[in-house]
Amino acid sequence: MKAVCITEPGSVSVVEIDIPKPGTGEVAIDISHVGFCGSDLTSFRGLNPLVSYPRVPGHEIAGTVSALGAGVDDLSIGARVTVLPYFNCGHCRACRGGRPNACVNNQTMGVQREGAMTGCVVVPRQKVIPTPNLSLRDAALVEPCSVGFHAVGRAEVVRGETVVVLGCGMIGLGALMGAVRKGATVIAVDLSPQKLDIAARLGASHVVRGGNDDVAARIAELVPDGPDVVIEAVGAPATFLLAVDIVGQCGRVVYIGYAKQPIAYDTKQFITKEIDVRGSRNALRTDFEDVVEWLEARPEAGDLIVSATLPLEEAPAALERWDKAPGDYTKIMIAMAPRA
Template sequence: MQALVISSPGHAEIIEVPVPVPAVGEVAIDLAFVGYCGSDLTSYRGLNPLVSYPRVPGHEIAGTIASLGSGVEGLSIGETVTVLPYFNCGKCRACRAGRPNACLYNQTMGVQREGAMTARVVVPRDKVLPIGGVRLRDAALIEPCSVGFHAVNRAQIERGETVVVLGCGMIGLGALMGSLRRGATVIAVDVSPEKLEVAKKLGAASIICTADGDVSAQIAAILPEGPDVVIEAVGTTATFLQAVDIVGQCGRIVYIGYAKHPVEYDTKQFITKELDIRGSRNAMRSDFDDVIAWLTEHPEAGDLIVSATVSLADAPTALARWDSQPGSFTKILVRLAPLD
């Protein structure tokens, strides 16, 4: 069968790979759609320190069950599913604490291990999630949305609070939707007017384009005392610092992105504002369940989020276009042809 592989930085191509067969306790899934993730783009750019080459990318998965290994129960051939693409050790401190998303030895499909940008994958039974109520295409949006939902859970957002989301890529939009599900009022900030328009249609109360001037001043005009929560979903030095500047007294900051260079803070604000500052990594099974519930209740979200759908043959070209025009795409999905 064919697969997309990032063979080296700046080079993606279609190759032939063996068709996998499920062993005991495993499930074979025919892929219908797989989304390009920001980690795939950084791998393509040679900026992902976690990836080695060549690597088949892809962990945002929508598919149907093709076959079941012996001992698998509770699933049916032909059932629509997505996949929890994180593999944890089960022994480190995070795993023992019930937080496998932060496993010290985490391996994510498409990053530290081969991904799903191909016709069929095989995964353990406990990684397979049925998705009744969500259309097949939109199942590929569950994982990226869940990363934003997890950040919302880390922030412990409550109904009536105000939230600023810095960055309206896929992860930021997940944080927006997760905040709305908690009953918060959300201000979305981004450099791209197109992405801000998507955020507005998804429910952001206000949108702020960084090209329009001082973001801090624009936020202060809406929230004179600052927001209760800031979720940073960009991963730049400027937005890391900006989160501390704009959050209100006794506020919470959650970082999803990570800056590529060390960040120098004026730590006085940590104390004078008595801030809670937290990191957020990957997602939990419960976050996936929350996203499935949200997308079931808001079927229009997928049409707003998906920017383009391409074939596997066109996937290398689409990745190159995304690299050259990152602001033009919110989500690119690759449609996979089923095996005969």
């Protein structure tokens, strides 16, 4: 079967790989849609320290069950599903503490292990999440949205709070929707007016354009005491520092992205504001389930988020275009042709 493969930094092509078969406790899934993730772009650029080459990308997955291994009797052939693409060791401190998303030995499909941008994948039954009421395209949005939902959970957002989301790419939009779901007032910040328009249509009460506006001053106008929560979804030194600068007294800062270079903080603010600073990694199954419920009730969200849907054969060119103009796209979706 055909697969997209990043063969080395800067090189991506369509290749042929073997069709897998499910073993005991496993499920075969015919892939329908896979989203390109920011980690796929960094892998293409040679900037992802976790990836080895060659690598089939893809962990934003939707498909239909095509075969069941021995011992799997609670799924039906043809059922629409998504996949929890993180594989944890089960033994480290994070796993023992019920936080497998932060496993020290985590392997994510498309990063440390082969991904799903191909015709069929086989995964353990416990990684399969039914999505009977979602379109297949929208089922592939569950994973990236869940990363933002998880960050909202890490921030412990409650109804009535004000949340600033820095960055309205796919992950930031997931955080925005997760915060709206909690009943928060959301202020979205991004450089792109197109992405800010999407943010407003997904529920942001206010939008602030970075680069043109003085972001800190504008947020101070909107929230004189400072926001309760700032979620950073850019991964840039400037926004890492901005998050601490603008958060209100006794507020919470959650980082989803990570900067690629060391950052020097004025640590006085950590103490004088008595802020909580937290990281957020991947997502839990409960986050996936919350996103499924949210998207089921909002079928229009996928139309706003997905920038382009292309066949597998066009995936290499799409990745190259995204590399040259990353701000032009929110989500590139690859639609797989049905297997013969």
